Structures are given as C-alpha cells and as structure tokens.
Amino acid sequence: MNRINELFANEGNKRILSIYYTAGYPTLNSTLAIAETLEKSGADFLEIGFPYSDPVADGPVIQHSSEVALRNGMTLQVLFDQLAGLRRHISIPVLLMGYVNPVLQYGVERFCESCKAVGVDGVIVPDLPMYEYEERYQEVFEANGVSNIFLVTPQTSEERIRKIDGLSTGFIYLLSSSATTGKNLAVSEDTAAYFSRIRNLNLKNPVVVGFGISSRDAFMRATDYAAGAIVGSAFVRLLSESNYEKKIPAFIHQLKEIADGY
Amino acid sequence: MSEYQVNEKGYYGDFGGAYIPEMLYPNVEELRQQYIAIIQSEGFKQEFDQLLRDYVGRPSPLYLAKRLSERYGANIFLKREDLNHTGAHKINNTIGQILLAERLGKRRIIAETGAGQHGVATATVCALKGLQCVVYMGAVDIERQAPNVARMKMMGAEVIAAESGSKTLKDATNEALRDWINNPVDTHYIIGSVVGPHPYPDMVARFQSIISAETRKQLQEKTGIETPDYALACVGGGSNAAGMFYHFLDEPSVKLIAVEAAGKGVYSGESAATTLLGREGVLHGSRSILMQTDDGQVIEPYSISAGLDYPGIGPQHAWLYKSGRATYASATDDEAMQAGLLLTQLEGIIPAIESAHALAQLEKMTFKGDENVVICLSGRGDKDLDNYMKYFGF
Ligand SMILES: Cc1ncc(COP(=O)(O)O)c(C=O)c1O
8 A cells, every 4th residue: 555545545534635836846956845845734745747848738837837947957867866855854645747758768667666766656647648558557657556647537438437447546636627737627517517427436546636726615616526636736826936935834724724624 | 551551559660659638538539430431431532522623723733843854864743732722732631631520520620830831721621611710820930921820810710829939830739739628529620740649640641642642643644654763752740741652652662752851950959850860759649759858858949941840750750760661861941942942943933941841852862864753842932932032132
C-alpha cells in the first residue's frame, strides 16, 4: 500500500484537498519550500508539474508558469535533484504531472526509478494514452510502485471508465468538464448529474475532481460527490504574487475551513 | 498492405499512434472508427470527386517545364497544385475533411494555419458548406501572410492570433488543440497536414493521394511510363509530399526526395530541417521526429516560409526517413528564394516559397539526361509577393 492508498483509506470521510503547482516557478529553487508550506498549511497531497514547452491541456495560467519555469532552467533532471531530499521534509503523497515527451527523453524506466528513489508516489501524464501505457509501460510503473493516474471526462464512456478503474492503482482524476486548465467550474445541473452518475458507478478507486476548481464553493460542490478535489491554476496565480509564501496558509485554510466544518 | 502505410494500430513502423489527453479521445476515436467507411462510401466519393473537378479544377495539369529541363538536363514535370482553387494543394484535404465533418454531424470547424493556405482552404470549404469557421494562426504569421488573413476574414472565418512560443505554426496547432478540448461535442478539427494523432496522418495522406494518382496517369500519357525516376516535394508537416509519394511508395524504381527548410543554414540555430536536427519523440499527438532539447522541450524552428516553419514532420515521413525509403534533403532561405526567382524567369510561374524549396534541390542533383523528374509545385507565390519583393528589392 503506498501513501496515496493510505491517504484515501484513512481519510475516508474527509474532503481531500490536493494542490497543483509547477516546479521551478516562480523561481528555480522554490519547488521544495512550497511543498513544505503546503503540507504545514493542511494540503492533503501534492501534484508537482514538470514543465513542457507545448502544454496543450493547459490554459494561460499554467502555460505561463511552465514558460517561466523553463526559462528558469527547470528540467526533469533538475527536478529529481531537487526532490532528492523530499522525504526528509514531506510526508503527504506527492505526484508528478506533465507531458509525455520529456518523460520519453528522460527514459520511461529511468523516470519510474527516479520517482521511486525520491519517494514520488504517482504520476499524471495526460497525453500518455491508456493503450500505450498497457502495451509498453505498465510493467515498469508497477515494478517501481508508481501509480499512473488516468483522466475521465464527461464524454468518457462507461465501458472506458470501467477499464480505467481496472488499470488504476491510486485514484481516478475526474475532469469537471472537458476543458483546458484554469476555467471556473460552472454551477450547473449537468455537472451535478455527471458527478452523481460517476458516483453511482461504485468504482473501486476513489475519485478526485480536477480542472476548474478555483474557489471553496467549487471545492465543496465537487467533494459532495468525490473523495477530493484538486486546485491548480488558482494556486499558481497566487504564486505569481509578491510574498506568496506568507499567503499560502490562508489560501489553504479558506479552502478547507468550510470543508472541515470549523 | 504496404510496409509504408499505416498499420491497424495506427503506426508507421516506430511512428504514429495517438498521444492525446482523454479530453480528445472521444472525437479522435469517433474519427478512427468511421473515417474509412465514410471515405469509401459511394455518396462521399461522388461528392468528393465532383467538388475536386468542378470546384477545385482538378485534375491539375502535369506540365513539362522545357526551359527548366534544358537547364538541368532532365525532363522536369511540374505537378501544378498551384493552379487549384485557393492556390495550393491544401484544398484537396479540406474538401475531404469538410465532407467527413458534415457526415459526422459537426457544425463548427477549427483549423491551424502557417502560411495561411490551409486556413484559406478551410475558410473556403466552410463558406461552401455554411459552417462556422475558426482559424488559429501564429501572430508572426499573421504579419507575414497578410493577404491570406484578409481572404479568410472575407469568407467569414474568425482568425485568432496564437501569441505563445514562437507565435508560428506549432503554437497555432497548440491553440487549435486547446479549442477542441474545450468544445468536445459539435466541433471538427481540420488538421492541415499529415500530422496529429492517428487517424489524421493517414486520412490527410489519402485526401492528398490524388496528386500522385493523377501524376501516374498523366505521365503514362506523356511519356509512356507511369512512374518517374524521381519524385520531389517540400516538407513542412509533409502533406503535399505524402500525396506526391503515395502511389509510388511501393515502386522501388522511383527515388523519393523530400526537401525540408534549412532557414539560414541547417546548423545556424535558425532552421526547420527536422530530420537532420531532430530526434524521436511525441508532438501534437503522434510519435515522430522533432526538434527538441535533451529535456524534451520543443525547439522553435525558423524558415522564411511560414508553411515549412514547423519543428516536426508527420509520422509517415519519420518512417520513410528511418527506413531509408525516401531521402530527406534541405534548402536554405537563400537557395529557395533563388529557385523561386529562377522558375519565375524561365517559366513564368511564381511559386510559393514553400514549393521553391523543392525546386532548389535541382541544383544539387546530377542527371543522366533522359530521366523523368516530377516536382510537386504545391502552391502559387501570390501570397509571398511581399517577401519576394523585400528579398530581391524589386
Ligand atoms: C504552398 C505550400 N506548400 C507546402 C506547405 C507545407 O505543408 P505540407 O508539408 O503539409 O505540404 C504549405 C503549408 O502551408 C503550403 O502553403
């Protein structure tokens, strides 16, 4: 059982909050310090993005953070070097998120081994399709205990969701709508119907909602149906402000206070 | 099944596939399941053939360029895609895809464009069919291809500037993909070259294969043999080359030469010569060869010609390159501009700067005398007059 499974097993009834941010943004060496502050402030797990020059699933905020991170000199190699001390400081689950080409150039097997070595629990690679994963990479992911997280959208068929559920070993990443990152989740009956449709499938993996979660209202609504939700662009926007370090605790508290009911 | 065509898994040798986020899966999967059946249906074939004939003006002539032939010492035939409606080969593909989109019930069309030729060809078929049209174009390309921007707007298309990265074709493609992710139900994305996730490379190559199908027939009529000794084409993403090569792939006697843009010199740091500078990787949904850093970041390409200014090539080309079936050469800005001027002055044909890259290869070849050479003249140079005038100081 890895840290991800433990989190969802132990925190069964809590609304789990995950935060996404881009490694190497706003400065090259900010990655680990932000992780520590997030854990202390009450984030339940982290998704650290490794930047890519052509992030087609991302909206302007994360695109911009990726551009800056690349200009700052962030690469997968630099990131793994930075994360060498990860588990001395951080105990919550950490996932890496990014696009497939940097992983291919680093080497998929080496990538999985590096994840294992530094204590990264899972990865989200949106443009690595299920078919390729099964055919070529599942074995090395599993051999290294790295969970590969798949996305589900409102257009994903039930048959495919069941297949994804079978292949998943951590959680299922439910997109609030078919969209690039950074849109706001619209309050609509359609979304609620979609979330309850997924809940009623009784999947074996927990479901976490991402993309479009930018406020505590959206966070609450998503976690009425799902085990947790992920905030990305809204947090990355905070990192662009001066003195962002000091603002992180309040950002997390206002998302969670209501959620935790105190 | 030819070893150079796509297999049932969507691959050409090591290249191809569909590396797309889940948001694009339903649309791409729908296409994959239906494109062959639709393309091969009687109704589609009839309408496609009729539009290519009466609207595009096909078959495009195969012209024996006498003075050019004399100069190089071979029989040089130009496949006149420049004479198509809208001025380039791009319309062969957009006619095919609009008929497909119609049959899939899509109401909104998006496209990316570099030189603007594909954008114009897309806006054209959308006007023809009364469908909404949005074209993404790099901000830099909007500057250097102004007449095409005007044409698209006049036909009712919305042209949106891509402001990220190098603000050229790659970035326009990113924006189009993002649009498709955000509009998953009613929209069809008309990709303009043999790139993108499977089935796009195969689908676009099929629509462009009319180029070599006609060439075979015309060569038979003119020379008594269907196959040339050489077939040449320029390569941006590779669609006019894929169409020119299609019916010659399994004819080993035909030497296939693809010409990439070397910008200011292959190793100048300002180039788009993908096979020489690139390595295997994934870009825009398929595994191919692309220009990238050791860390897998895509390198911004450069070419004077907006249509060749792309850091990758289609997966079929990657395979033709790796398997050695085709030769990948390159031409610099200067070589292409000189070749464009030469064709203008010897034959009275102003070629698109893209096509001039293919012509430039002639300078580097030696012929035995009676060899037959076919060159895909992929487009006309009207859109490039500004560039030609600036370059030569007319
Ligand atoms: C006239 C012309 N030729 C060639 C190209 C390059 O595209 P491809 O390599 O797909 O034929 C373009 C692209 O815009 C073009 O306009």
